[in-house]
Amino acid sequence: MEENVNNDGANKELDDGIESDSEAYKEHNDSNGEEDLNAQLEQAMSEIAELKESVQRAQADLINYRRRVEEEKVELQQRANTSIILNLLTVLDDHSRSLQYIPDNMTDVESWVSGLELVYKNLEKILGGFGLSKIESNDKAFNPLEHDALLHQPTSEIEEGKIISVIREGYRLHDRILRPAQVVVSKSEEERNQNSIEGANENPSEEENI
Structure with a gap:
């Protein structure tokens, strides 16, 4: 009888030990599984962030590329217009001179002048459509970037x-x-007089030399 009691106690202790070990093993596995999930989640979030950054860079590069292409297109168009406009400027100059010098023996001069003025204005309008504008010069201060003296x-x-x-x-x-x-x-009169005096001093007359 006493032997059976001892066996039952031993079996109970063994069962308790196995159960305790099982719970500890389960807790250990749960802990490792949670750590693995957290690590995988962090890796996935990192990859998503890198992918998002790559997409943003690609979008920025595309925007910059489109802007450069548009700027180059505009510049190319302007350069193409340059040679055309330079040739047309000679026509504009001729019409301008024609309006300044009107023959005295012409009949119906008023109509002739009106016709020339109309042609001149139309040509200016056409050239203005290409981005051409006249440099205002009369009564302005001399600017070496805009004027040739x-x-x-x-x-x-x-x-x-x-x-x-x-x-x-x-x-x-x-x-x-x-x-x-x-x-x-325009040039000051004083500067011209000063230059004349300096020139006379540098080249004295023969009588003075004698």
Whole structure:
């Protein structure tokens, strides 16, 4: 009887030990499984972030590429128009000169002038559609970026460095100087007198040398 009691106690202790080991093993496996899931989740989130960053870079590159292509297209179009407009400018110059010099012996001069003015305005309108605009020069201060000074005229009536007259009009094509204006620029009378005095001093007369 006593032996059976001892066996029952031993069996119970064995069962308790097995159950305890089983629970510990289960907890260990659950813990490892949770860690594995967390690691996989972190890896997946990292891959998603990298993929999202790659997509954003690709989108930015595509936007920049489209902008560059559009800018190059506009620039190419402007360059193509340059040679055409340069040739047409000679026509514009001829019409401008025709309006300045009207023959005295012509009949119905008024109609002739009106016709020329109409042609001139239409041509200006066409060229303006290509982005051409005239450089305003009369009574403006001389600007070497926009003007080409062919003559300097001494005067006391106009401020020095001002444009007195335009020999040939200058033009812009969009924001670029296509052709500078050829102009006459005012020069002070004092500077001319000073230059004359200096020239006389450098070249004395023969009588003075004697």
